[in-house]
Structures are given as structure tokens and as C-alpha cells.
Amino acid sequence: MKDGLPWSDEQLEVRMEWLPTCDLTGIIESYESFHEEDIHSDLPGLVAETLLIYAEKGGTVSESDADEIVELVKKSRKQRIDGAGHMIPWDQLDRFIDAVQAFLAN
Numbered sequence: 001m002k003d004g005l006p007w008s009d010e011q012l013e014v015r016m017e018w019l020p021t022c023d024l025t026g027i028i029e030s031y032e033s034f035h036e037e038d039i040h041s042d043l044p045g046l047v048a049e050t051l052l053i054y055a056e057k058g059g060t061v062s063e064s065d066a067d068e069i070v071e072l073v074k075k076s077r078k079q080r081i082d083g084a085g086h087m088i089p090w091d092q093l094d095r096f097i098d099a100v101q102a103f104l105a106n
Contacts, residue, residue, distance in 0.1 A: 006083075006091050034060075043072035050076035051103040053096065055084040079103070 007015070050073050054061035061069075066078040079099040084091040 007087070011090050040068070040072060043069060044074070046073045046076070048075070049103075051099070052076060052078040053088060053099055054078065054080055055086060055088050055091070056080055056082045057085045057091075058088070060086065077103070 052061070052066055052069055052073075054066050063080070066080065070076045070078045079102075081088050081092050081095050081099065084095070089096045
């Protein structure tokens, strides 16, 4: 574990290898769109069964955000992955897999 990240040395190496390949313009535009674009009007149009997976420590989707999203998406449910940060499968792989498998089984 490095600086509170529950990632293996191999995962950190992969992250450090790929991070510099990210396009700075894409990163900036993505970040800005998260804060400037309102997706809420689009959510009721989703018709597929939907599982919202969000991280306890991710800082992107709060509990109230998750509640609002599942209220807007007709056939949806939410699953918070406790102990996970932004990289959910890296942080809590077993919990992530369990959530997806349970969703697919229904």
C-alpha cells in the first residue's frame, strides 16, 4: 500500500505507465463537463436495467447523488462499494465482482 492507496506495486506501475498518455485537453474538458453539464434530463430516457456502482471514498458520486440517479432511472438500483476509492475494481475487486454478479443474476 502506497500513501493510503490499497494498490499493489504492479497496479501502481501500470497507473504510472498509462497516466502520462492521457490527453491533457481531454482531462480538462471531462472535468469541466462533470461540473457544467446537467445529465439529469437524460436519465429518465434510460430503459435498460441499470446498476449504479459508486465508491464510498470516490468523491464523485455521493449518497444523495446515487439516490437521485436511481429515482430518475426507472429500472435501476445502486450499490455502494465500501472501502473503495475512484478505482473501484482495483480497490475492492471482490466486492465489485459480487455486485456485478448479483445484478446479472437477477
